Amino acid sequence: MASLCYSLQLTSKFSSLIPKPFFNRTFLNQPKSNVSLSRRPTTTRMSLNPTPAIDRLISAAAYTLPFFNSLQYGRYLFIQYPQLGILFDPVLPLLSLYKSVPYASFVAFFALYLGVVRNPSFSHYVRFNSMQAVTLDVLLVVPLLLTRILNPGRAGLGYRVMVWGHTGVFVFSCLCFVYGLVWSILGRTPYLPFVADAAGRQV
Numbered sequence: 001m002a003s004l005c006y007s008l009q010l011t012s013k014f015s016s017l018i019p020k021p022f023f024n025r026t027f028l029n030q031p032k033s034n035v036s037l038s039r040r041p042t043t044t045r046m047s048l049n050p051t052p053a054i055d056r057l058i059s060a061a062a063y064t065l066p067f068f069n070s071l072q073y074g075r076y077l078f079i080q081y082p083q084l085g086i087l088f089d090p091v092l093p094l095l096s097l098y099k100s101v102p103y104a105s106f107v108a109f110f111a112l113y114l115g116v117v118r119n120p121s122f123s124h125y126v127r128f129n130s131m132q133a134v135t136l137d138v139l140l141v142v143p144l145l146l147t148r149i150l151n152p153g154r155a156g157l158g159y160r161v162m163v164w165g166h167t168g169v170f171v172f173s174c175l176c177f178v179y180g181l182v183w184s185i186l187g188r189t190p191y192l193p194f195v196a197d198a199a200g201r202q203v
Helices: 002-017 053-062 064-080 082-100 104-117 124-139 141-150 157-185 196-202
Strands: none
Touching (some): 053 104, 053 124, 064 082, 064 104, 064 124, 064 157, 082 104, 124 141
């Protein structure tokens, strides 16, 4: 018992000699500062490259080639509805000038294909629109060839099918002309159905 009391006294003496950990209460009591990393504002720049006016003009003029060549398919529609001829009166002077040139269709076709589509000095926008016009012009030959081969006559079911087919081709060509003309004037790229994919592979 005496030895146990003696050991407790020694422990209390040595415990007073052990240094106590130091706590900086001033540091602990300081309020936490809200540190926010300021981020530099990012600015997004948009590069606007409007289509030049000359490119729009050439692209719009290119779609007149298939339009003029498709007017022959509209004769049955004009016979049935003569009032529709008023809508095409503004283009009659250009059509007369176009028809006055010998072999105007072939000259315009090769001039557009060789002079514009295959000319790398023109922009891709002009060459793509010109290629669409050329491709559409080539497709317009197919109904005429079928008519000459099949020879449906002047009456009967074959004649009716021919009239409906020619009228559909004419309406489709007119819609493509208006669509291509307006989009070219606005500087946008028109994508004609059944034509755009084939034209894109050639440019």
